[in-house]
Amino acid sequence: MSPLLELHGVEKSFGAVQVLRGVDLSVRAGRVTALVGDNGAGKSTLVKGMAGIHLFDAGDYLFEGEPVKVTSPKDAAALGIEVVYQDLALCDNLDVVHNMFLGREMRRFRLVDEDTMEQRARETLDGLSVRTLKSVRTPVASLSGGQRQTVAIARAVLWNSKLVILDEPTAALGVAQTEQVLRLVRRLADRGLGVVLISHNLNDVFEVADDIAVLHLGRMVGQIEAASTTRGRVVEAITTGVVPEGGAA
Amino acid sequence: MSADVDDRPVADPASPDPMPDNSLGGILRAYLAKIKGGEVGSLPAVLGLIALVVVFSALRPEQFTNSFNFANLIGQSAGVTVLAMGLVFVLLLGEIDLSAGFAGGTCAGVLGVFLTRQEWPLLPALVAALLTGAVIGLLIGLLVARLGIPSFVVTLAAFLGLQGVLLTMIGEGGTIPYRNDFINGLNNANLPVWLGWTLGIVCIVGYAVSTYVTDARRRAKNLTVQPILLWALKTGLLTVVVLAVVGYLSVERSRNPALTSLKGVPVSLLVIVGLLIVLTFMLTRTAWGRHVYAVGGNAEAARRAGINVFRVRLSCFILCSTMAAMAGIMIASRTNSVNPNTGGETTLLYAVGAAVIGGTSLFGGKGRVIDAVIGGTVVAVIDNGMGLLDQPQGTVWMVTGLVLLVAASVDALSRRRASATGHV
Numbered sequence: 001m002s003p004l005l006e007l008h009g010v011e012k013s014f015g016a017v018q019v020l021r022g023v024d025l026s027v028r029a030g031r032v033t034a035l036v037g038d039n040g041a042g043k044s045t046l047v048k049g050m051a052g053i054h055l056f057d058a059g060d061y062l063f064e065g066e067p068v069k070v071t072s073p074k075d076a077a078a079l080g081i082e083v084v085y086q087d088l089a090l091c092d093n094l095d096v097v098h099n100m101f102l103g104r105e106m107r108r109f110r111l112v113d114e115d116t117m118e119q120r121a122r123e124t125l126d127g128l129s130v131r132t133l134k135s136v137r138t139p140v141a142s143l144s145g146g147q148r149q150t151v152a153i154a155r156a157v158l159w160n161s162k163l164v165i166l167d168e169p170t171a172a173l174g175v176a177q178t179e180q181v182l183r184l185v186r187r188l189a190d191r192g193l194g195v196v197l198i199s200h201n202l203n204d205v206f207e208v209a210d211d212i213a214v215l216h217l218g219r220m221v222g223q224i225e226a227a228s229t230t231r232g233r234v235v236e237a238i239t240t241g242v243v244p245e246g247g248a249a
Numbered sequence: 250m251s252a253d254v255d256d257r258p259v260a261d262p263a264s265p266d267p268m269p270d271n272s273l274g275g276i277l278r279a280y281l282a283k284i285k286g287g288e289v290g291s292l293p294a295v296l297g298l299i300a301l302v303v304v305f306s307a308l309r310p311e312q313f314t315n316s317f318n319f320a321n322l323i324g325q326s327a328g329v330t331v332l333a334m335g336l337v338f339v340l341l342l343g344e345i346d347l348s349a350g351f352a353g354g355t356c357a358g359v360l361g362v363f364l365t366r367q368e369w370p371l372l373p374a375l376v377a378a379l380l381t382g383a384v385i386g387l388l389i390g391l392l393v394a395r396l397g398i399p400s401f402v403v404t405l406a407a408f409l410g411l412q413g414v415l416l417t418m419i420g421e422g423g424t425i426p427y428r429n430d431f432i433n434g435l436n437n438a439n440l441p442v443w444l445g446w447t448l449g450i451v452c453i454v455g456y457a458v459s460t461y462v463t464d465a466r467r468r469a470k471n472l473t474v475q476p477i478l479l480w481a482l483k484t485g486l487l488t489v490v491v492l493a494v495v496g497y498l499s500v501e502r503s504r505n506p507a508l509t510s511l512k513g514v515p516v517s518l519l520v521i522v523g524l525l526i527v528l529t530f531m532l533t534r535t536a537w538g539r540h541v542y543a544v545g546g547n548a549e550a551a552r553r554a555g556i557n558v559f560r561v562r563l564s565c566f567i568l569c570s571t572m573a574a575m576a577g578i579m580i581a582s583r584t585n586s587v588n589p590n591t592g593g594e595t596t597l598l599y600a601v602g603a604a605v606i607g608g609t610s611l612f613g614g615k616g617r618v619i620d621a622v623i624g625g626t627v628v629a630v631i632d633n634g635m636g637l638l639d640q641p642q643g644t645v646w647m648v649t650g651l652v653l654l655v656a657a658s659v660d661a662l663s664r665r666r667a668s669a670t671g672h673v
Contacts, residue, residue, distance in 0.1 A: 073553065073555060074555060077555070085553070089547070089549065089550035089553045091542070091543045091546035091547045091550050091551065092547065092614075093545070093546035093614040093615055094539070094542060094543060094546060098542075098543075102539075102543055102550070102551065103540070103543075103551070103554030103555040103556045104554070104555065107536060111534045111535060112534055112535060112536055112539060115466065115467060115470055115472060118472050118473065119470065119472065135473060136473070137473045142286075
C-alpha cells in the first residue's frame with residue numbers, strides 16, 4: 001500500500017536560516033507516525049508546511065500518491081489533513097459544539113443548524129468512545145486539559161479527515177489524562193486514519209507509535225519501526241543525528 | 250485536574266448529557282451555580298434597576314412613577330440605547346468605538362442637509378444618512394483591522410474629526426430643523442393604543458410558540474434542552490413585563506386630555522424592540538454571529554479555523570457606525586433638529602456605560618444585544634430620577650460614573666471568578 005502522505009527532499013528557509021534541509025517523510029494510513037527531534041530540529045516547521053501554513057521552498061508533496069500543492073490551511077483541510085495545535089486553538093467562550101464546528105458551521109436556510117451540529121458532535125465523540133464530557137453544551141473554558149485536548153482531536157476527525165497531525169498533545173497533561181489522550185490517538189489510527197504525533201516524550205512515543213521519524217537539525221535521520229528499535233537508540237539518533245547500526249545502544 | 254474529575258463515569262452512556270433536574274429547585278440551583286461560577290449576565294443590572302426604581306418611586310412618588318415620565322424616559326434613552334446596541338458588536342471583539350456618538354450626530358446632520366436644505370424626499374435622504382454611517386464604520390474598520398492601529402486611537406481621532414465635520418456642516422451655533430413627520434415621529438409619536446396591544450401580544454405569543462416548538466423538536470431528538478418549567482417561567486416573566494409596560498403606556502398621560510390626547514406605546518420603543526430582535530437573531534442564529542463571538546474569544550483560534558477575521562472585524566465596525574447613524578437620527582428626532590452637539594456630550598459615554606452595565610464585557614467575547622437595552626434603561630433611570638430629585642448635573646454625572654465603575658468591577662470580578670472556576 002502506498003503511503004498516505006509522502007514528502008521528498010523538502011526544504012524551508014526563513015531568511016538566512018535554513019530550517020529544513022531536504023527532509024523525506026512517509027505517513028501510512030492506519031499507523032501512528034511519531035515525529036521526534038530536539039528543539040530546533042524543525043518539527044514544527046515541517047508540520048506547518050504540511051498544514052499549508054508555511055510554503056516549502058523545494059521538494060515534493062504527495063498525498064495518496066498524487067503530487068499536490070498545499071498553499072493554505074484550506075488546501076490541507078480540503079485534502080483531509082487536520083492539525084491539532086499545541087495551544088489547541090479553542091475559543092473558551094464557546095461551547096464544545098461551536099468549537100468543533102468553528103469556521104465550518106452547518107447551515108439550514110442560511111442559519112446555523114444547531115440541532116444537526118449537536119447531533120454530529122455527539123456522534124463523533126461517541127465514535128471516539130469519549131465518555132468524559134458531561135455535556136456538549138459546556139463552555140470549553142470549564143473543561144480540564146484532557147477534555148480540551150479531546151475536543152480539539154474530535155474536531156479534527158469530524159470532517160472525515162484522512163490525516164491528523166497532533167502537536168505535543170500530552171505536553172500539559174497529568175498522568176491519567178495523558179493515558180486517555182494516547183488511547184484516543186491509538187483509536188484514530190485503528191480507525192484507519194494516518195496520524196502524525198509530535199512529541200518530546202519517548203514514553204508516549206513508544207506507547208502508541210508504529211513508526212518513529214527522527215529529525216536532527218533539519219535533516220531526517222531516519223524513519224524506524226517502533227517495534228524494531230529501543231528507546232536508547234532513538235535517543236542516540238535524536239542527539240547525534242545518526243541511527244546506530246545494530247546492537248543495543 | 251485530578252483523574253477522578255475527568256474520568257467521572259456517566260450514568261447512561263447512550264445519552265452523555267444527563268437529564269437536568271427539572272424541578273423549580275433544580276432550576277434555581279443551576280442558576281445559582283452559574284452565578285457563583287461568574288456567569289452573572291444581566292443580573293446585577295436588573296437588580297440595580299429594581300433598586301433604583303424603588304428608591305426614586307419612594308422619594309418622588311408623584312413625578313417619577315407617573316406614566317408621562319415613564320414614556321418620557323423611553324424617549325430620552327432611545328438614542329443612547331440604540332447606540333449601545335451597535336457598540337455591543339465592537340465590544341464583543343474586545344475593541345471600542347469612541348466616535349460612535351459623533352458619527353451619529355454627523356449622520357443626523359447629513360439627513361438634515363439633504364432633507365431640509367436640499368429638500369430631498371425622505372427615503373434617499375435616510376439612505377444617504379445611513380450610508381454615511383456605514384462608510385465611517387468602513388474607514389474605522391479598515392484602519393483597525395487592516396493596519397492594526399488600536400481602535401481606541403482610531404476612534405479617538407474619528408471622534409475629534411467627526412465633531413469638526415458636524416460643526417462645519419451645520420455652522421457655529423446653528424441648527425438644522427427636521428420638518429419631516431416620519432423622522433420627527435420616530436422619537437416623539439405614539440402608536441395607537443390598539444396597535445401597541447397587538448404588537449405586545451404578538452411578541453409574547455411569538456416568543457412562547459417559537460421557543461416551545463424549538464424545545465419540543467430538540468427534546469424529540471434527545472438534544473440538550475431547557476426544562477419545560479424554565480420555559481414557562483421565562484414566558485411568564487416576558488408576559489408580565491410586556492403587559493405591564495404596554496398597559497402603563499396605554500393610559501392617558503396628557504395633562505390636558507381634552508386639548509391633546511397622549512397615550513400609546515412610543516414609536517421609539519417599537520424601534521428599540523425591532524432592532525433588538527433583528528440584531529439578536531443575527532448574533533445568535535447566523536454563522537456570522539458565531540464568528541463574532543469566536544473572534545472576540547480567541548482571534549488566533551478563529552483565524553486557524555478558517556474564519557476571515559478581518560471581514561468579521563470590519564463588519565462589526567460597519568454595523569456599529571450604521572447603528573450610530575440610527576441613534577443619531579433618534580436623538581435629533583427628539584428635538585426635531587440637529588445641532589453641532591447632537592451625539593456629543595455624554596451620549597457616547599452613556600452608551601458604552603449602558604452596554605457594560607448591562608453585562609457586556611469590555612474584554613471581548615461576552616455580551617448580548619439585550620444588555621444594551623437593560624443597561625440603557627439603568628442609565629436613563631439614573632439620569633431621569635436624579636433630575637427629578639432636583640440634583641445638580643454634577644451629582645448626576647458623579648452617580649452615573651459610580652454606577653459604571655461598579656458595573657465594570659462586576660465584569661472584572663466575575664471574569665476572575667470565571668477563570669478560577671473555569672467558566673467564562
